[in-house]
Amino acid sequence: MQHIAVIDYGMGNLRSVSKALETVSNGVPVEVTSDPERILSASHVVFPGQGAIRSCLAEVQRLGLTDVIRQVAAEKPFLGICIGMQLLMTHSDENGGVDGLNLFAGHVHHFDMNAAPHLKVPHMGWNQVHQTISHPLWKNIELDSRFYFVHSYYVKPNDDKVIAATTEYPAKFTSALYKDNIFAVQFHPEKSHHAGLQLLKNFVNWDGQP
Amino acid sequence: MGLAKRIIPCLDVDNGRVVKGVQFVDIRDAGDPVEVAKRYNEQGADEITFLDIRATHDNRDTMEHLVEAVASQVFIPLTVGGGIRTVEDVRRMLNAGADKVGINSAAVANPEFVREATEKFGSQCIVVAIDAKCVSAEGEPKRWEIFTHGGRKPTGIDAIEWAKKMVDFGAGELLLTSMDKDGTKSGFDLELTRAVSDAVTVPVIASGGVGKLQDLTDGVKIGRADAVLAASIFHFGEHTVEEAKRQMASQGIEVRL
Numbered sequence: 001m002q003h004i005a006v007i008d009y010g011m012g013n014l015r016s017v018s019k020a021l022e023t024v025s026n027g028v029p030v031e032v033t034s035d036p037e038r039i040l041s042a043s044h045v046v047f048p049g050q051g052a053i054r055s056c057l058a059e060v061q062r063l064g065l066t067d068v069i070r071q072v073a074a075e076k077p078f079l080g081i082c083i084g085m086q087l088l089m090t091h092s093d094e095n096g097g098v099d100g101l102n103l104f105a106g107h108v109h110h111f112d113m114n115a116a117p118h119l120k121v122p123h124m125g126w127n128q129v130h131q132t133i134s135h136p137l138w139k140n141i142e143l144d145s146r147f148y149f150v151h152s153y154y155v156k157p158n159d160d161k162v163i164a165a166t167t168e169y170p171a172k173f174t175s176a177l178y179k180d181n182i183f184a185v186q187f188h189p190e191k192s193h194h195a196g197l198q199l200l201k202n203f204v205n206w207d208g209q210p
Numbered sequence: 211m212g213l214a215k216r217i218i219p220c221l222d223v224d225n226g227r228v229v230k231g232v233q234f235v236d237i238r239d240a241g242d243p244v245e246v247a248k249r250y251n252e253q254g255a256d257e258i259t260f261l262d263i264r265a266t267h268d269n270r271d272t273m274e275h276l277v278e279a280v281a282s283q284v285f286i287p288l289t290v291g292g293g294i295r296t297v298e299d300v301r302r303m304l305n306a307g308a309d310k311v312g313i314n315s316a317a318v319a320n321p322e323f324v325r326e327a328t329e330k331f332g333s334q335c336i337v338v339a340i341d342a343k344c345v346s347a348e349g350e351p352k353r354w355e356i357f358t359h360g361g362r363k364p365t366g367i368d369a370i371e372w373a374k375k376m377v378d379f380g381a382g383e384l385l386l387t388s389m390d391k392d393g394t395k396s397g398f399d400l401e402l403t404r405a406v407s408d409a410v411t412v413p414v415i416a417s418g419g420v421g422k423l424q425d426l427t428d429g430v431k432i433g434r435a436d437a438v439l440a441a442s443i444f445h446f447g448e449h450t451v452e453e454a455k456r457q458m459a460s461q462g463i464e465v466r467l
Contacts, residue, residue: 013305016285023285051334051335118407120413120414148287168212169212196285197285
């Protein structure tokens with residue numbers, strides 16, 4: 001039986017991601033792993049992450065996972081979550097500037113603190129996700145459902161055609177991206193109760209066709 | 211429409227059970243933490259906070275197992291606080307399944323600990339808990355100082371200045387408890403909440419004093435809190451989280467229903 005791999009590069013709480021996936025995987029095993037072999041042989045790959053982007057990228061590189069991620073992102077259903085989404089971009093402004101994996105052309109920026117009076121950053125809590133396309137991962141999820149966010153940086157793709165959802169804080173930003181077999185979200189589906197579990201279920205059942 | 215204001219039930223835990231002390235004295239048993247957490251999750255709680263009120267070594271092991279048990283069944287954010295003193299304590303709680311860890315007395319003893327923890331794990335998972343008490347005399351402009359050890363130990367540190375400093379050190383969120391109000395059921399200290407919320411750029415959770423649903427609404431509307439925390443009004447079945455949200459929504463506050 002094939003398995004679902006959750007890429008473990010030592011950053012953040014992967015237990016919640018794996019427990020949530022197990023809840024919806026219909027018995028398909030979920031492995032939290034940094035072993036290239038186990039990642040390459042998985043049917044589905046989840047790329048999570050939290051914390052500072054520079055340390056995240058450094059750990060991915062130290063574990064020799066850069067090419068492995070590129071390879072699975074080219075051929076398997078692949079889900080990026082939070083920093084796992086931001087790392088797919090060309091470049092992030094965080095930590096003085098960090099180059100990402102460039103699977104999506106675009107940048108990662110800090111929220112503009114002057115966009116509204118008393119704006120609080122991190123953007124933390126339940127916000128609405130406005131689906132901009134129809135996609136298998138949005139199946140059975142109501143438009144504008146609330147998901148749990150916690151982040152200070154957001155992605156800005158060069159091409160609007162890869163945007164799968166937007167959210168407002170207070171300006172509109174990209175909260176989900178897609179391209180072929182890749183889907184990536186800024187929010188935490190593993191912490192977003194019913195809507196989040198539904199998205200993970202959709203991912204587990206996804207064949208990678210947009 | 212946009213970001214919802216959060217309601218966070220708080221579970222004070224001692225020896226593996228949920229308890230709630232009224233001004234830290236009268237302890238009543240309120241049940242099994244996993245069951246209580248599941249109930250709040252079903253009622254629509256936006257997050258759940260566990261506070262280890264004993265914070266002894268043995269109790270911390272119990273907390274770790276408890277967090278593991280809750281995190282494998284409840285898929286909303288979990289915060290754990292009480293007795294977090296080292297980077298290793300933070301790591302253990304995060305690995306057990308906590309999303310955020312609250313630091314209180316240890317931040318006062320060594321503010322660098324907050325910086326160290328946020329650099330290691332990210333600001334998003336470090337909540338600094340501030341226990342403040344009003345120290346100004348009547349007629350004077352309001353002034354609050356922070357207290358540690360469950361409100362017993364004064365520190366002489368100004369609460370607003372401390373809040374700003376903790377944000378500079380990397381705190382991603384502040385949990386602000388009024389020691390004057392805690393356990394009184396007379397509502398939040400709204401002046402304190404507003405003063406802190408206006409002084410910092412990170413989310414502020416108001417805590418201490420909720421006795422009725424309107425208190426929660428006031429915390430957001432008057433105190434400008436980003437989230438409100440309460441324990442006893444939910445524990446003993448007086449109100450559900452959903453009732454609280456409906457009440458807030460009826461007064462124009464955006465909530466997740």
